[in-house]
């Protein structure tokens with residue numbers, strides 16, 4: 001019932017939390033806070049992290065999972081594990097959240113921006129292929145808005161050219177491509193449990209999934225300062241030291257990207273109902289899109305038959321040329337007259353000053369530009385009521401009607 005206040009409010013806007021804790025999850029959190037031997041991975045075992053990782057591995061169907069502090073940390077670890085350096089190139093979409101790119105930019109590798117498919121709005125083999133060179137070491141595929149990219153053709157390219165495929169699954173936990181969960185298809189999968197995501201671990205959290213078990217062990221050594229159980233004989237249990245400090249992988253310093261134990265306990269609980277959460281979001285999406293089916297001005301993401309979309313967001317392109325209008329006209333009308341606060345995302349990264357400053361301003365991504373310049377992202381979260389979805393659709397229909405009739409002033 002946590003949503004009542006939002007639902008009766010006159011203004012509909014994106015909330016700060018996408019999926020609230022259930023009372024069972026709150027109870028579990030309290031239990032861990034009261035009873036757990038430690039709240040951190042490092043000091044004295046990591047019961048909840050271990051259990052969450054085991055469950056996540058089984059859920060995704062990968063070889064191993066490593067719980068971390070964020071998806072950005074998971075992306076950083078995957079960048080490190082591929083051994084990326086200044087002589088290498090990485091291909092990824094410019095149409096994504098900044099965190100997809102920064103961990104790779106930080107390796108000093110060259111980033112090349114792939115365009116999105118105009119229908120699915122994710123990258124595909126055709127947009128990646130022209131960018132492949134002898135230096136291509138990594139392709140980062142983002143399952144944006146919760147829709148899996150066409151992984152088979154991308155993996156076929158990877159096999160042919162010998163590059164790593166990293167799946168950015170931040171927005172797509174539980175999404176399925178041809179019967180397989182995202183995060184189990186590429187060499188690495190990176191998940192986010194931040195407050196805006198379909199499932200959360202108390203504000204921050206992430207998971208790295210791996211295809212090769214050895215990468216899982218290396219990621220654990222990197223994750224917590226290279227501190228590792230002592231192997232072999234010691235003079236005494238504390239001489240020379242209780243634990244060893246190892247070089248996690250050749251030539252790399254370790255980091256601290258650990259997830260807390262309470263966070264892991266909540267994540268483990270929420271994972272049990274993730275499919276249910278996603279089913280609800282899919283129902284909401286179908287209801288909303290059906291209510292707008294007489295409005296071809298709004299073009300929603302095309303979902304291929306073999307993909308199970310988890311609708312992290314509800315984004316559409318507004319094609320208002322027939323009535324001589326632009327997305328901004330719809331955006332302003334919705335906001336000012338109908339109190340429906342949509343947002344615009346994701347600023348193509350090549351257009352930002354930060355990426356331009358580091359030499360990543362060049363891109364030939366016309367579909368990315370066309371989508372970004374015309375897109376609108378509606379307020380969206382888990383457990384929206386039918387009434388709220390219908391209300392949001394009604395306000396949108398009214399606004400588009402007004403633009404069609406030309407009396408929006």
Ligand SMILES: Cc1ncc(COP(=O)(O)O)c(C=O)c1O
Nearest residue numbers: 070071072097099100170192194
């Ligand atoms: C596509 C994408 N990648 C990565 C991230 C980073 O996730 P985190 O905040 O857990 O680091 C996000 C978060 O919004 C995202 O949307």
